[in-house]
Amino acid sequence: MSRKQQPAEASLERQGQILDAALRCFARKGFYQTTMHDISDEAGISVGLIYRYFANKDAVISAMGQEHQKEIQHIVAKARKAGSLAESLEIFLTTQCSQSPDSDIAPVFVMDLFAEAGRNPGIASIVREVRDAFIGELTKLIAQSPEATQLPVGITPRRVAELALAVHDGLLMQTVPDTQVATEAEREKKTRGILRSFLRLLFPEQLAPSKSTSPRKPVANKKKTKKS
Numbered sequence: 001m002s003r004k005q006q007p008a009e010a011s012l013e014r015q016g017q018i019l020d021a022a023l024r025c026f027a028r029k030g031f032y033q034t035t036m037h038d039i040s041d042e043a044g045i046s047v048g049l050i051y052r053y054f055a056n057k058d059a060v061i062s063a064m065g066q067e068h069q070k071e072i073q074h075i076v077a078k079a080r081k082a083g084s085l086a087e088s089l090e091i092f093l094t095t096q097c098s099q100s101p102d103s104d105i106a107p108v109f110v111m112d113l114f115a116e117a118g119r120n121p122g123i124a125s126i127v128r129e130v131r132d133a134f135i136g137e138l139t140k141l142i143a144q145s146p147e148a149t150q151l152p153v154g155i156t157p158r159r160v161a162e163l164a165l166a167v168h169d170g171l172l173m174q175t176v177p178d179t180q181v182a183t184e185a186e187r188e189k190k191t192r193g194i195l196r197s198f199l200r201l202l203f204p205e206q207l208a209p210s211k212s213t214s215p216r217k218p219v220a221n222k223k224k225t226k227k228s
Contacts, residue, residue, distance in 0.1 A: 027105035031116045065126045085147040086199045
């Protein structure tokens with residue numbers, strides 16, 4: 001490792017430390033009530049050092065949005081390896097819900113962020129950018145799958161992506177009141193159950209997503225058989 005690389009890596013690590021601290025503060029106090037001093041105390045570093053990286057709270061949220069868009073790319077790559085589109089969507093959506101190490105506070109933060117987006121044009125712009133990236137990547141994932149030809153008439157890959165996002169956000173919000181009364185495993189089980197019911201509505205001929213991670217194969221057109 002060269003000496004030139006070390007400062008850059010240290011800078012990224014410091015920014016990550018600040019963003020993690022900000023997430024905890026925003027979830028605990030709300031975006032509006034949180035100050036840069038709060039973030040400083042949570043991160044254990046000086047306010048002056050934080051301002052070297054972020055001009056204000058909006059800049060902190062913007063950086064969070066950029067990090068989230070990078071995470072979406074990693075999740076898409078993982079979802080593409082699934083054995084079916086239903087399984088890909090499950091991976092994409094459940095990973096979005098549970099990937100944060102602070103899984104208990106992330107939903108609270110997201111809800112507060114959406115509320116702030118209704119008041120703050122700058123935050124609204126950041127939220128729209130992340131939302132559009134989410135829908136765009138999910139649309140491509142759906143459109144490029146063999147199952148895209150089996151979608152109901154009038155339902156486009158983008159509309160499926162939009163519906164999936166609505167389900168994702170709804171599931172995320174539903175976990176908020178459950179964080180005090182249910183374990184993370186219990187919440188995840190509930191989330192997956194609701195998601196699988198949604199996927200069966202879109203893909204009634206497919207069984208519940210399996211745990212297979214084998215590459216997706218083209219779906220053969222099979223004639224329907226009546227059950228006795």
